[in-house]
Amino acid sequence: MGKNYLSFSAAVILQALENGYQYGFDIMDVTGLPSGTVYPALRRMEETGYVKSKWEKHAIAQEESRPPRKYYELTREGREALVEARSRYRLLEQAQPQKNDKPKTSRA
Amino acid sequence: MPNARHKSGFSKLHLSLIYIIGVIVPRRLRADWQQEWEAELRHREELLAEWDNLNWRTKFDLLRRSLGAFQDALLLQPKRWEDDMWQDLRFGVRMLLKSKIFTAVAVLSLALGIGANTAIFSLINALMLRMLPVKDAQELVLFSVTGPNVPPGAGDSMNYPLYEMFRDHNQSFNGIVTGAGVGRARLLVNEPGTGGAAESVEQQRVSGNFFAVLGVNPVLGRALAEADDNPANTQPGAIISYEYWQRRFGLNPNVVGRQVTVNSVALTIVGVAPPGFFGFEVGSKPELWWPLKASKENIDQKGSWWLRVIGRLRPGVSRAQAQAEMEVIFQQQINEVATARSANWTPTQRRNHFERNLKLDAGGAGWTRLRRQFRQPLLILMATVGLVLLIACVNVANLLLARAATRRKEIAMRLALGAGRFRLLRQLLTESVLLSVLGGAAGLLFARVCLRVLITYLPQQSQAALDVAPDLRVLGFTLLVSILTGLFFGLAPAWQATRLNLTAAMKDQTGASASGSRLTLNKLLVVTQVALSLFLLIGAGLFVRSLRNLRTLDVGMNYENIVQFSLDTGSGYNAQQRSDLYHQMLARLEALPGVQAATLLYFSLLSNNTTSHTIVVPSYAQAPDENTSCNEMAVGPRFFETMKMPILAGRDFSPQDERPVPPSNPTTNPPATTAPPSLTAAPLSLTAAPPLYAIINQTMARYFFGNENPVGKRFNLKGNEQPYEIIGVTRDAKYANLREPPPRTYYLYYFQPPRRDSMTFQLRTSSEAADSAAAIQRVARELDPQLQVVGLRMMSEVVNESLVQERFIAQTASAFSLFALLLACVGLYGVMSYAVTRRTNEIGIRMALGAQVRDVVRLVMREVLLLVVLGIGIGLTAALATTRLVATLLFGLTPTDPLTITLATLLMIGVAALAGYLPARRAAQVDPLVALRHD
Secondary structure, three states: OOOOOOOHHHHHHHHHHHOOOOOHHHHHHHHOOOHHHHHHHHHHHHHHOOEEEEEOOHHHHHHOOOOOOEEEEEOHHHHHHHHHHHHHOHHHHHHOOOOOOOOHHHHO | OOOOOOHHHHHOHHHHHHHHHHOOOOHHHHHHHHHHHHHHHHHHHHHHHHOOOOOHHHHHHHHHHHHHHHHHHHHOHHHHHHHHHHHHHHHHHHHHHHOHHHHHHHHHHHHHHHHHHHHHHHHHHHHHHOOOOOOOHHHEEEEEEEOOOOOOOHHHOEOHHHHHHHHHOOOOEEEEEEEOOOEEEEEEEOOOOOOOOEEEEEEEEEOOOHHHHHOOOOOEEOOOOOOOOOOOOOOOEEEEOHHHHHHHHOOOHHHOOOEEEEOOEEEEEEEEOOOOOOOOEOOOOOOEEEEHHHOOOOOOOOOOOOEEEEEEEOOOOOHHHHHHHHHHHHHHHHHHHHHHHHHHOOHHHHHHHHOOEEEEEEOOOOEOHHHHHHHHHHHHHHHHHHHHHHHHHHHHHHHHHHHHHHOHHHHHHHHHOOOOHHHHHHHHHHHHHHHHHHHHHHHHHHHHHHHHHHHOOOOHHHHHHOOOOOOHHHHHHHHHHHHHHHHHHHHHHHHHHHOOOHHHHHHOOOOOOOHHHHHHHHHHHHHHHHHHHHHHHHHHHHHHHHHHHHHOOOOOOOOOOEEEEEEEOOOOOOHHHHHHHHHHHHHHHHHOOOEEEEEEEOOOOOOOOOOEEEEEOOOOOOOOOOOOEEEEEEEOOOHHHHOOOOEEEEOOOOHHHOOOOOOOOOOOOOOOOOOOHHHHOOOOOOOOOOOEEEEEEHHHHHHHHOOOOOOOOEEEEOOOOOEEEEEEEEOOOOOOOOOOOOOOEEEEEOOOOOOOOOOEEEEEEOOOHHHHHHHHHHHHHHHOOOOEEEEEEEHHHHHHHHOHHHHHHHHHHHHHHHHHHHHHHHHHHHHHHHHHHHOHHHHHHHHHOOOOHHHHHHHHHHHHHHHHHHHHHHHHHHHHHHHHHHHHHOOOOOOOOHHHHHHHHHHHHHHHHHHHHHHHHHHHOOOHHHHHHOO
């Protein structure tokens, strides 16, 4: 299982998770990948065990009067796969900003 | 998990889209999926509102993203199938467990059908398909000679000079190897001190590049090298098999360097082959490989066709290219031989010589003579078991149809509650595939049993050597057959079952409405079964009668109670000593209790060996292109008495006919050969004048002398002055095999020149071979402790073995066709019972109105016989149209043998009538009162 080679977009998504982006839409924003790529990739990597998902605390959601969001985290295997992918995709590390500024769409 | 719903979102288009798209997400995942998307969209929307940035452009972006959810939902579709499949499987298992008897009967008949197919396919796989355990086996090609007059099997062999030309003058190959036939030889391991004991091992003589070209690396020591295969090498190397290393040397690594002697050639063991390696002869298991040129005999004869040749193509070279290149070399040798020898050829011989071509076939699966022997029977059997499986399928389909009737209400209910027809079809097909896969799994077990029986038809030494264990190909075949079978027998019933008139089906109790068409299908299936099984019965009948014809054939001698064996004398016997040995041996054998007569002969009879010579009869006017070749047989004293072949005119050989051994009789062994006899007969170089004696058979007498008495007449071999005087005429007998008519044959006395080398002893005894073995062994040891008794067996066994092809096909085909008959009758019985049950009501009314038992039986039997007659009609037509395809395997009857066809048809009618009569009788015993209440 751990020996699967990651595609570049999967590696970019893992990289985004490592950089602190946890939600589907945030990952789309920071990677520029469409939803039709990001979600299936997340689901696949969840099955392979690179990624795990949790639901946001109910209280937060209630405050904003919306359903709780689902967020994704890297697992240890996911981190290893990312390290391995970095050695193959040299441009990966420069591809994304660290999480601190607002999503791109906010200024669009 | 939180599951809050927020009403405010429903009005927004992008959120509605998520709910619409969510419909196609598998139910198990749907709630989570919708919640995740909704939360993301709403969160984003709130953020945008907070930043005061919620304009039409950002709204459009949200809409675009929610449309992207569609792709996500699509990619989740396989999960739905997975879910449904598990549901179908669970439900299927429950249904199968619910009707255990149905399941057991269906699985059993499928297991037998699929198992038989697996077994036959395993054998086909082992003999024809399985790749050799060597490097890149698919690159190997097998050399053979084709031509209209090349005897079957002879084309696989080459002569050594031809092999050398192929090997040394080609651009197409990475290497070409050759090997002689695998056979037993006497091996002496030189033990320090003791001198060692001789043992008999399976061995093969091969070219020096054998291991290198096949790409096989020894597990110990080195491979054979070109230097080993050189007559100048005084200590050539040999390779032993891993299994022999284990058995004889206990895996001792010091085996490398040990000295051994094979057929009195000194060799050094230089390496051990990897486990499982057996060279390229499938079905053999050599224990020792040694170089062709290690033995000092002359192997450069262009007339000796005794080697199998296999080459490894260079990458990128096609077989056709290589064949074109090799053909040139082949024709070159043909022309050389013709130039040297054609002076006294007849036109026929000339034509036979030139009408030959070289052919390259895929050689990855190696070579075996078994292939030629078993190919056609196996293909016929494959077709047979295919039909048997078809009959089994039809039976299960019938069972399913009957069961579908009991499930009508369930299916109607599910359809009424909104299950799609496709969904139901899938459910029903899952059930039938489940059945057939269970049948397939059980079939694998049955196949093992079946294979164990089939294997016994192979020659003794091949039974252990041939690897018939199921490999991936066999397992894949079984799986494929199982699934196809399931779909095949499941489709029609499932189609029928889901094509319901709902209202009628829900109300219906026993189902009068759709019964008409369903029973038609049932009956159609029964007709098919009857047709197929009659077809198989006729086929099997033809084979059985052929075998019977061969067995009861007048062979012209009595081969019962004959024990035969040969003596391995090793080297060191010259012609005179050998002659003396045979004399002494015969005398002592005849003195053994229970032995009535003992004699010698060159080839054992009826084992497909022949030697023939073209002869010249001075008194016979020969046409220019007339073939006057006759079979030659060297025999010992009392031969005709031992074999119970009467002398019809003249006299038998007597001890006075013996001539002394000429001083310089060559004792070299000609290499064993399977070549056309005319090419192998070495010209005799005798020039003496006094005639030698010969006895001829009736056919030869008739051919050359008509009604005259041939006794006292003379003939000689073409190109040889030595005259032979005919002293007697014996009755015709079968010679090489049972199928051929007795050829023209003359018998020479062994104790006159030319003395043959190794003769076979034949004893007429009152005991079995096993009982005489010890006594014979003792007699031999008394004469010389080094003598080995080899090939000791009853002649009837040898004859039986020569009929192995016929026995194989007759016995297996009849077993399978009887099984098919049984299946067909079970099918007929089932359908008629079902039909009768459905008509209980009607029969009750008939009986209440005065119908007698006889009338009811007649009513049912009329229907049975109609089905049977229809089936027989179709089966007969099919048989008449196709049996000529097996004509070459038949003996003494035509493919449309009326007796066989009549017997098979009568058997079919008889058994089918019985299968139909039982339900008919049951119907007639119905009590009208009970029947009328029966709904």
